[in-house]
Amino acid sequence: MPPFEKIVAEHGPLISRIAMSYEADPTLREDLVQQIFLAVWQALPSFRADASLKTFIARIAQNRAISFVTRQVRQPPIAEMPELVEADEPNPEQSAIDASERRLLVEATRRLPVPQRQVIVLILEGFNYAEIAEMLDIAPNALALRLSRAKAALKKMLERTP
Amino acid sequence: MTDIDLERLGSVWRQQPDPEELERLQRSAAAVSRRARLAQFVDVGAAILVALVVMVLVVSSGRVETVALGGAAILVLLVSNIRLRRLRQVELRSMGGSTEDMLDQAIERVENTLKYKRFSLVAIGPALAAGYLVAWSTDRSVGSLVDSVRNLSGVGRWWAVAWLIVFAVIAIYALLSMRRSRSELERVAAMREVYRQESE
Numbered sequence: 001m002p003p004f005e006k007i008v009a010e011h012g013p014l015i016s017r018i019a020m021s022y023e024a025d026p027t028l029r030e031d032l033v034q035q036i037f038l039a040v041w042q043a044l045p046s047f048r049a050d051a052s053l054k055t056f057i058a059r060i061a062q063n064r065a066i067s068f069v070t071r072q073v074r075q076p077p078i079a080e081m082p083e084l085v086e087a088d089e090p091n092p093e094q095s096a097i098d099a100s101e102r103r104l105l106v107e108a109t110r111r112l113p114v115p116q117r118q119v120i121v122l123i124l125e126g127f128n129y130a131e132i133a134e135m136l137d138i139a140p141n142a143l144a145l146r147l148s149r150a151k152a153a154l155k156k157m158l159e160r161t162p
Numbered sequence: 163m164t165d166i167d168l169e170r171l172g173s174v175w176r177q178q179p180d181p182e183e184l185e186r187l188q189r190s191a192a193a194v195s196r197r198a199r200l201a202q203f204v205d206v207g208a209a210i211l212v213a214l215v216v217m218v219l220v221v222s223s224g225r226v227e228t229v230a231l232g233g234a235a236i237l238v239l240l241v242s243n244i245r246l247r248r249l250r251q252v253e254l255r256s257m258g259g260s261t262e263d264m265l266d267q268a269i270e271r272v273e274n275t276l277k278y279k280r281f282s283l284v285a286i287g288p289a290l291a292a293g294y295l296v297a298w299s300t301d302r303s304v305g306s307l308v309d310s311v312r313n314l315s316g317v318g319r320w321w322a323v324a325w326l327i328v329f330a331v332i333a334i335y336a337l338l339s340m341r342r343s344r345s346e347l348e349r350v351a352a353m354r355e356v357y358r359q360e361s362e
Contacts, residue, residue: 004191004195005188005191005192008187008188008191008192009184009188012184012187012188012191013176013178013179013183013184013187015187016179016183016187017175017176030190033187033190034190034193034194037190037191037194037195038194038198039254039257041194041195041198042198042250042254043254043257043258046254046255046258056258059257059258060257060258062261063256063257063258063259063261063264064257066261066264066265066353067257067264067268070265070268070349070350070353071346071349101174102174102175102177105171105174105175106175113356113360114353114356114357115261115356115357115360115361116360118261123168123172124168124171124172124175124176125172125175125176126172126176136260136261137259137260137262137263138260138361142361146360146361149360151165151166151168154166155165155166158166
C-alpha cells in the first residue's frame with residue numbers, strides 16, 4: 001500500500017473534482033474534501049486489491065459527498081433543485097478552473113439529480129462501464145438507462161447555458 | 163442529435179489542477195491524517211489512563227464496594243470503547259459499499275438515534291423518581307414518602323429545584339435534538355426515494 005501522501009498526490013485531484021460536483025460553496029467544499037480525506041485514511045487498511053485504488057477512493061468520495069449534501073439543512077429537496085446555480089465567489093481555486101467550458105460543465109453537473117450526477121462524474125473521470133456498474137452495485141442495463149437519462153439532462157443543460 | 167461527446171467533456175473535466183492547488187490539497191490531507199493519528203492516540207491513551215487510575219484507586223482502597231464500583235467503571239469504559247469502534251467500522255463499511263446501502267444504513271442509524279432519544283426523554287422522569295425512591299428507602303427516619311417530600315429541608319428543596327431545572331434543560335435539549343434527527347431522517351429518506359425512482 002503506498003503511503004497516504006503519495007495516494008493524495010495521485011488521487012487528490014479526483015477527490016477535489018468529486019467534491020466540486022456536489023458542493024458549490026467553497027468553504028463547505030473544503031470541509032467536504034477534508035471529510036473525504038479522513039474517510040479514505042480510515043478506510044485504507046480495509047482496502048483489498050480486488051478493485052483498483054482509484055475505484056476504491058472514488059466510491060468513498062462519492063458516498064461521503066452524498067452523505068454530506070444530504071445532511072446539509074440548507075440543501076433543497078433534489079426534485080426542487082433550482083434551475084440555475086449561483087456562481088461561486090471568485091477564489092484561487094475557482095480561478096484555476098477554465099472560465100468557460102469547465103465551469104459550465106461543473107455547474108451543469110451539479111444540477112443533475114444525484115444518481116445521474118454520480119454516473120456522469122464517474123464517466124467524466126474516465127471509469128469504464130464495468131467499473132461503474134460494480135462501484136454503484138447496479139446491473140449493466142440499469143447503468144445504461146441511468147447514463148442515457150443523465151446524458152440527455154446534461155445535454156439539455158449545456159445547450160440552455162448561454 | 164441526442165448524444166454529447168463525453169470523451170471530450172471528460173478531458174475538459176480532468177484538466178490538471180495548477181501546482182498551487184495540488185500543494186493545497188496535500189497540505190490539507192497531511193493535516194487531516196495528523197489530526198486522525200492524534201485522535202487515535204488520545205482515544206486509546208485516555209482509555210488506558212482512566213483504567214489505570216481506577217485500578218490504582220481500587221487496589222489502594224481494598225474495600226469490596228470500591229472494587230465492585232471500579233470493576234463496573236472499567237467494564238463500562240471497555241464496552242463503550244468497543245461500541246464506538248464497531249460504530250465507526252460500520253460507518254466505514256457503508257462508505258465503501260453502494261450508495262443505496264449507505265443511505266439505508268444512514269436511515270437505520272438515524273431511526274435508532276431517534277428511538278434512543280425518545281426513550282431517554284421518557285425515561286429521565288421515572289429515573290429521577292426512582293433515584294429519590296431509593297434514597298428514601300435507605301433512610302426511613304424521614305417518615306412516609308409523602309412526608310419526606312413535604313418535609314424537605316432548605317438545602318433539600320434547593321436540590322429538588324436544581325434537579326427539576328436539570329430535567330427541564332435535558333428535556334428541551336432532547337426535544338430539539340429529536341427535531342434535528344427527524345429532519346435529517348426526512349432528507350436521507352428523500353434521497354433514498356430519488357434512487358428508488360431512478361432505478362424504476
